Amino acid sequence: MRIASQPTYAEKVPINYLNAEHGLKSWLLTVDHKRIAILYLLSVTAFFLVGGLFALLIRLELLTPQGDLVRSDVYNRLFTMHGIVMIFFFLIPSIPAVLGNFIIPIMLGARDLAFPKLNLLSWYLYMIGGILTLYAVLAGGVGTGWTFYTPYSTVYSNSHVMVTAIGVFITGFSSILTGLNFIVTTHTMRAPGLTWSRMPLFMWSLYATSLIQVLGTPVLAIAILLVGIERLWGVGIFNPALGGDPVLFQHLFWFYSHPAVYIMVLPAFGVISELIQNFSKKRIFGYKFVAGASVAIAVYGFLVWGHHMFTTTQSVYAGMIFSFLSFFIAIPSAIKVFNWTATLYQGSISYQTPMLYAIGFIGLFVIGGLTGLYLATMGVDIHVHDTYFVVAHFHFIMVGGSVLAYLGGIHYWWPKISGKMYPDGWGRFSALVVFVGFNLTFLPQFILGYLGMPRRYHAYPEEFWVLNVFSTAGASILGVGYFLPLVYLIWSWFYGPEAPANPWQARGLEWQVPSPPPTTNFPAPPLVTQETYEYSLEEAEVV
Amino acid sequence: MSETLTHSQHGTSPLQHQFDDLGQQWHANTIGMWLFLATEILFFGGLFVSYLVYRSTYPEAFAEASRHMDVLAGTVNTAVLIGSSLMMALAVQSAQLGANKLVQRFTLLTMFLGTVFLVIKVWEYYHKYTEQLIPGANFAYEGAMRHQVEMLFVFYFVMTGMHALHMFIGLGLLTYILILARRNAFSREYFFPAEVVGLYWHFVDLVWIFLFPLLYLIGAHYQGPVHK
Amino acid sequence: MTHVSPRRTYYLVFLALMVLTAVTTGVAYLDLGPFNTVVALAIAFLKAGLVVAFFMHVMHLTNLSKLFAVGALVWMVILIALTVSDYWTRQWGVPAQGW
Amino acid sequence: MNELPLFPPQASTMSAEVDNLFFYITAVAAFFTVAIYICLGVFAVLYRRRDPRFVPRPILGSTILETTWSVVPLGLAMVMFGWGAKLYYDQYTPPENAHEIFVIGKQWMWKTQHPSGQREINELHVPVGRPIKLTMATQDVIHSFYIPAFRIKRDVIPGTYTSMWFTATKPGRYRLFCAEYCGTSHSGMIGWVTVMEPGDFENWLSGGASESMAQSGEKLFSQYGCASCHSNDQPGRCPPFRGVYGSTQQLTDGRRILADDAYIRESILNPQAKIVAGYQPIMPTYQGQISEEDLLRLLAYIKSIGQRPQPASEGIAEGPARGTMGATPAPREATTNPQAPTKTGRPPR
């Protein structure tokens, strides 16, 4: 029994996934991907606030050259916890586990992910890992840097390395299982007619992300496990006093952690592809290239990890291989950027909140990505490695890029998720605040880095003062910019006007179901006869 | 024995709500398991690459350390594990044919051999303990390359320990298969739980096939440091 | 969607695996220089191949599952090859005093 | 708060080279950034939505364009790679005549010592215009020796020696940082590099230290009981040291190995790893008994009696690292095996 869903179906239904069941238990034991997405949304936001609080304290400490706000040990724990919380507990799960979880099955025309229980298990693993890590924070924190470099982490640090390591280890499995679930879902749950070449670009990028999660994360798990074993039993694996090589740990760590940066940015690419198309009402320029670039990035991403180790004892020749390959990874990113820009050409662009984030993303990602080229250039990296230049590089991509894309995606799909509209004026205003605050925070850090200010410094020489003041000022503005959406989105959840099924006249199966969608998404599997981005067609004909 | 798609002892269909038909469910489960095995390969891969780096750095010390392994126990265990893999394969085959009784019998045999493996493993560990060859805790080897020798024992315990952990998980999964078979759940159409667990069990066997020569056998012909 | 192998196949594979185990243990006691490792690994791969081919029915899988299996191996090779590209070239052509 | 430097001083031969490359990348980056921003801006204005019902004509793409904007950036990036790799290689290849200074990192200070014996803490005095090679070790965790004005940085990794070199070009005082996070006072592990005119430097050197590093090494040599076995010239139970450093040693297992810093270090800490042909493995290990500083002094001593110029290409070959992990521990093996393939000079594995 396959019917094309009628246009009337998109009208409001009295029973949706939010009000289908009530009570705490119906949330904590749910296997509905949409509810699990909401669980993730809440927890990810909480972790972002925690990580942001650490960032705020870091910036306050750096307001003056002397280390006068907190003790150096505390400062070290601040940036460590900031990095760990932001990366493992906020950014990696953000787009995939919140937006992906909610949207993927609907985009594919499925009732749920392939393994709904596994999906819930992922969330629990994530929470267990997160709570262990928060416990480590409360018990006094961990001060190894998010990179856990040995032998400091295994032999010298007297902070709560073990608990944190276990927390990250467990969260790793959450990430693996989410990725596995998405891949299987993409392969087996697509609606009839939804061929690979018709698939939305968001799907492509999440598919690529999931590949990295499945193939990379286990190596992080083993690296962390070895750190734990070495620390607990005092045996020699990486400890040079016992015959080990600390650099081997760095190999294992970066084998995961370099691809992990693409776990953080690929989903953002996917969101941006959706936003750019739907707000300029124009099919992407070069669909095949944009889709293929995602997979190419996922694969190449595994070949460049040694570029984090140019100043170690890594062999000159291995360094050259890694540097060489690092430049290749720039090409698929370049393809994406150029194609997005080309898509705008002769479009019909409207500037609602999500689109502002999308354009901001392109602008900032370009800078972040291009500064990656300095770092991949061996001769220059020798100078800027472990300075604020690197800090600026990755915040440009991760905050200016991924976080902006996440916010853009949240705003874009918010009507679908909540069934309510938010005030667009406030949305546009805070997007602007975020953009300004961001640049003020992180642009000065490039200069600081080239001047030679090392990262992870609790106190710094006076000549770096002025630029650090700019940076701290920017961070406060940025904080406000993040705070505003928090307020008006929560407000709109309760008081916002009802959202129509498709407030943006966007394309994609998720806009064919009511807002908020019913528990089973579709009354019957929809039949897809067109590629996703056919703006010229009347909505009713699309499905 | 059940024939129809929707049949099982409790009258509920094995078809899960998110799937359209059993074929789709089977497909999802198989590729899910293969993906999981891919993850597992890289999990052990991290260990193997570390092993490789240190072995190529300290070839003599590793050979020397390997001489302290119990080759007999290792060989017997290899045979036991391969035997359990055979039983597993037969259990899966029986499930494919819907022969629930046979599934029960072969699953039990698989679990039995798996347990034998673990018992021998524990016995080996115990001997390492009495020989004072446990790194960190009581490592009494006092040769020239003490730390380098100890390193192989670290890998020995971590790798076989991880392997044993997987065996335990496998035993849990087999128990589940046993329960399904007791409920006569398997049929010619619905057998993939057994198949998927089988894949996992064979994978655990695979890992051991590599661990055995890499840990036990590299020192067999080694005569100690050469001093001409 | 499925293929049922006859029992005979399984018994034969089992036999082959046992023989190979005996061979690998036996060969280990001969001193073949670097070839000990080569032979040990060759046999291990052969055994693994048998298990994958017959016990895990890789031949009768969908192409997709095959792809995942092969993909995992390729990734393992990446991990090993690039790590080793560091360790095995640390000594190359460095000036006499070391650096 | 009245200083606002925006660009670091250039004070070594490397500085200008790194900066030039930096400017090249900046030019490329600026070009693309500006180009993209202009396109974004122009499109944003020209194609803003005027009529909500208007549906733009889709453009599917263009393979020519895609190829162009893949190949051109890649070409520009390859220049970055080649140029950067060359600078990197240069940076890791100290000139033959470099003057050697020893550096030890420990939580949380830098200790330096000149061959003539002067010791400094968080300070380093060097002459202008003369290549300086730093041989570095750490007593505990990883540190990283960083002089921004020279544009150089190198991690100091426990269990091995690392080194870097530079030629200062401008007298003055420059910042010295520890760039690798190393614990509580990581940000306090900073100091100054003072670049002096050669004459001033000679003056500075001659004041101060009473004995050279080699002399202290000689004392340590008897203090640790090395002298009970080793003598400089008479072969006996132990190899004599005259001519050892920089020579190629024949080992019992047939390998030949270059006696460099790392080899000497390993010979003391882990003597059994490589046994010199004709000797018994009786030398006790000194692992954990000799501090990094004393090790460097012993090294200086052994160097002082053993240095002998090493012919540049003497069939020195490579093999997998054995016994040591680090980069310096580059004990290289020479081919002795006559039937070994000699084209690449690598021993068969």
Ligand code: HEA
């Ligand atoms: C989402 C996160 C993310 C992303 C996507 C990237 C992307 C890239 N990164 Fe980054 N990076 C990090 C996060 C990220 N990075 C983090 C967290 C660290 C620090 C870790 C730590 O030590 O704590 C780091 C560190 C880091 C280093 C090590 C620095 C050091 O410690 O010394 C290097 C070195 O090569 C590097 C390179 C690159 C490159 C080449 C890319 C490329 O993928 C970028 C490609 C994009 C573009 C190039 C822009 C678009 C292209 C054009 C507009 C066309 C023009 C292009 C050309 C001319 C080629 N990064």
Ligand code: HEA
């Ligand atoms: C996803 C990743 C991510 C994100 C989003 C951020 C966000 C920010 N980071 Fe982060 N950062 C990292 C990842 C990230 N960072 C990593 C990996 C490191 C390296 C760690 C290491 O070296 O080991 C690092 C290091 C790092 C440093 C360097 C520290 C050092 O080396 O000494 C600095 C310094 O300025 C910094 C600043 C900031 C700022 C100002 C933000 C801002 O964007 C944050 C703005 C947010 C807020 C201001 C919070 C708003 C919240 C409220 C207003 C509510 C208040 C709270 C409660 C009620 C609970 N970060």
Ligand code: CUA
């Ligand atoms: Cu020493 Cu940082």
Ligand SMILES: [Cu+2]
């Ligand atoms: Cu990287």
